[in-house]
Amino acid sequence: MKIRDALDTISPDQTLIDRTELLLRANYNKRKISLYKNLTIAASLLVVIGAFSATGYACYQIPVSYIDVDINPSLELGVNILSRVVDVRFFNRDAENLIDEHALSGQRPEEAVNLILEAADVQGYISHHETNVISLALSGRKSKRSEAFLDNCAESITSQYEDIVVYKATLPGELRDEADLGTMSAGKLHLIKMVQQLDQSATVDEYKNKSVADIFNRLSTLSSEDNTDVSEESRSAVRKNIEGVTAKLGGNETSDTGQSSEPTTGAQDPSSNLK
Numbered sequence: 001m002k003i004r005d006a007l008d009t010i011s012p013d014q015t016l017i018d019r020t021e022l023l024l025r026a027n028y029n030k031r032k033i034s035l036y037k038n039l040t041i042a043a044s045l046l047v048v049i050g051a052f053s054a055t056g057y058a059c060y061q062i063p064v065s066y067i068d069v070d071i072n073p074s075l076e077l078g079v080n081i082l083s084r085v086v087d088v089r090f091f092n093r094d095a096e097n098l099i100d101e102h103a104l105s106g107q108r109p110e111e112a113v114n115l116i117l118e119a120a121d122v123q124g125y126i127s128h129h130e131t132n133v134i135s136l137a138l139s140g141r142k143s144k145r146s147e148a149f150l151d152n153c154a155e156s157i158t159s160q161y162e163d164i165v166v167y168k169a170t171l172p173g174e175l176r177d178e179a180d181l182g183t184m185s186a187g188k189l190h191l192i193k194m195v196q197q198l199d200q201s202a203t204v205d206e207y208k209n210k211s212v213a214d215i216f217n218r219l220s221t222l223s224s225e226d227n228t229d230v231s232e233e234s235r236s237a238v239r240k241n242i243e244g245v246t247a248k249l250g251g252n253e254t255s256d257t258g259q260s261s262e263p264t265t266g267a268q269d270p271s272s273n274l275k
Helices: 002-008 014-061 093-098 109-122 144-160 173-181 186-198 212-222 232-249
Strands: 065-070 074-079 085-090 132-140 164-170
Touching: 065 109, 065 144, 065 186, 074 093, 074 109, 074 186, 093 109, 109 144, 132 144, 132 173, 132 186, 132 212, 144 164, 164 232, 173 186, 186 212, 186 232, 212 232
Parallel strands: 132 164
Antiparallel strands: 065 074, 065 132, 074 085
8 A cells, every 4th residue: 555655646747758658659650560561571472472383383284395106096295394294185086085184194204105005005006916116206395304205205115015116206396387287296297208208199198097007017118129219318218217117017127238137116316317
């Protein structure tokens, strides 16, 4: 009671009260401004994060390289910068009925190709009584990574299927644009152009629905020495591109020296040798 009575006797002047009020208001305003600043910074960060997320998602969905897989089913795998399949195009009904695109989306290229081969095997597009031919053609952005996953796709196939020979090609973007006009893969158009190089009467419509094996059998015939209707230079250029496939299709062919030549799994950048 004595303390309370003593406090009641304290009577601060008005100046002290005003100064105290101003100090309290100043501190309150500082905290309020600081809160607004923090909220503004947080909102800005959310906007930036959202923008980066949207941009990242958009980049993820954009293909930078394309792999055409041709057997008789013909389809294209669009691969993004992270080496994931983000787009699938079917070029014929065989491909549409072969596999659902959702099974391929998000896969690495070699995994997607394996799924395609498994489905093709089940549906009878791969024969276990003769040599099969599959074409893998790369177009779009050229890089060591894209060329590496093309090699990985080919190696994955040959390691699992002894009766399959893979033809690899790295193609210019212009050929893919031209193929789009004919609603076909750039890989198959590349093969047809080799046929046309040796047979001027051949048309795209005549060959677009043929299997890759049929096209290579035709190329083997046209590039032989028996075909005297075209120059040896043209025949030699085509033979060089397809020798790995034809060697395995027809057994071990003999070279000019009479020695058996070992089959390979396709030509590196064969389009550069076409005339």
